[in-house]
Amino acid sequence: MDFSLSEEHRMIVETARRFVEEELYPYEAEVEESDTLRPELAAQIREKSIELGLYAANMPEELGGGGLDTVSMCLLDRELGRANMALNYTVARPSNILQACEGEQREKYLFPCIRGEKVxxxxxxxxxxxxxxxxxxxxxxxxxxxxxxxxxxxxxxxxxxxxxxxxxxxxxxxxxxxxxxxxxxxxxxxxxxxxxxxxxxxxxxxxxxxxxxxxxxxxxxxxxxxxxGVVDQGFDVANDWLGATRLQVAALSLGRCHRALEQSLDWAVERKQFGQQISKFQGVSFKLADMKMRLHAAELLVMEAAWKHEQGAMEDMDAAMAKLAATEALAFIADEAIQIHGGMGLMSDLPLERIWRDARVERIWEGTSEIQRHIISRSLLRPLGG
CATH class of the missing domain: 2.40.110.10 (Butyryl-CoA Dehydrogenase, subunit A, domain 2)
Structure with missing residues (x-):
């Protein structure tokens, strides 16, 4: 069992991380304060992401997309997830469901979405x-x-x-x-x-x-x-899409987890109280340990589900466990990060209060945490007649 990233995976992570830091982070304060993404800024981000091959990376190469496999897409979304949602979602991942387009639908809807001409x-x-x-x-x-x-x-x-x-x-x-x-x-x-x-x-x-x-x-x-698709069979189309979308939510959540943990580690080392770094106090260091453990466990579930999806072996339970673990890890890590920072954690000078606010919806959309638990328990009990 090999848990290492390939050279291609590392390149994707490095490219996406640099893109996020250079093209998205500088505009976070503007979007957060105005609650608006300027059209010209969205166009700028879109053009840059197309240039780097990050746009429509989830679509097959033969359709004009980036052709990234599921593991690669999760790594990309993890890095994009570090930034404000409006900014990172401008790097569009057209809905996989559009691959059901046929005939003229492809020219009118599918291909323009892949080229960045339609959303x-x-x-x-x-x-x-x-x-x-x-x-x-x-x-x-x-x-x-x-x-x-x-x-x-x-x-x-x-x-x-x-x-x-x-x-x-x-x-x-x-x-x-x-x-x-x-x-x-x-x-x-x-x-x-x-x-x-x-x-x-x-x-x-x-x-x-x-x-x-x-x-x-x-x-x-x-x-x-x-x-x-076919009349009366809309769910056949949707079911393929829902699993991939839950993985996307999970991967985006991992990105915020990483950013909150990194911010907390830096703060714990730099901040001093009572004559020493606050990282020396178990009340802080144990929080960091728990944050890392929850993040790593969630990341393994997400990447395993992505690997299974690529092998055609992912079950509903795999995607449900990935989303549940990642979104609940995000809620825990965001809250603990603010606790470590104290009052500063709630100030808009840092990204933590934004991450904390944004974390709440992740346990609701694309299937609530309760729905994910239902999927998991149903998968366990049905084979036993339960």
Missing amino acids: DCLAMTEPGAGSDVRSMSCKAERDGDDFVINGVKHFISHADWADFVILFAATGEEETPRGPRKKITSFLVDKGWPGFTVRQGYKNVSHRGYHNFILEFDDCRVPSSQVL
Whole structure:
């Protein structure tokens, strides 16, 4: 069993780390204070990331992407995760679900996203259907060669940047041994389409500059050519995407963990109280030990899941354990980092209060910690008849 990084992996880490430090860190204060990512700054970051081969690195080379494997993508996202979310997400990773595009859809949606000419966003969550996506009420009813869509989506990230939406809507019901179950279909819907409105979402504590939005569909008519994948089989497309996205959240969380721990180590050595470095006190040094242990354990779970994904052997439980461990490690490490720094930890002069604020949402989106525990326990108990 080899835990070492290849030369290629090390190059990815070094390139991404340098990019983050030189191209993203200098603008963190601006974005945090203004809660805005200027379009010209976003364009600057995008151009630089394309030049370095970091943009759309998750997409296959034959489609024009970077062609990085899952382990490499997790290493890249770990480094990008060190910076403010609005800044690091400008280095777009188009949704893997777009690989389901066929025919003209590829020219209109897939390839422009890979080239950095368009941005996608995913619309699944609803006010009455969060983790229980099968209960979504947004529906698409067939009318001749079209579908007429009605409903509301919310908590839709970066819909302001997006040119189009990957929308999931109910298109009927089917009987199952556990009762009626909604059939789900995914659609590609352009912003500006008649009957489709994007509204400002909710103000929140996490990820300044990276906003959520409310999407309203009122008799929005889209042709059947906008179906992504197969009608009534939207979850077949989504399931492949969800595992990779949970790994992305986990990897981004690891980046913040590393930054908070590094900041804490430097502070523990530099800060003096009662005539000595505070690292000499067990109250501080033991915190650092626990932070390192939690981070290392989470990192191993994330990288193992990424390796399994690359081998085609990753199960739902692997991605769930990776996300759960990384996001909960982030919550612990961010809190302990602030405790080590005392009052300074809560000041905006340091990145810790931002990391602490941003950490909270990671245990909620892309499946709450409770959902991840459900996935893990279900995987353990089902083979035993439980």
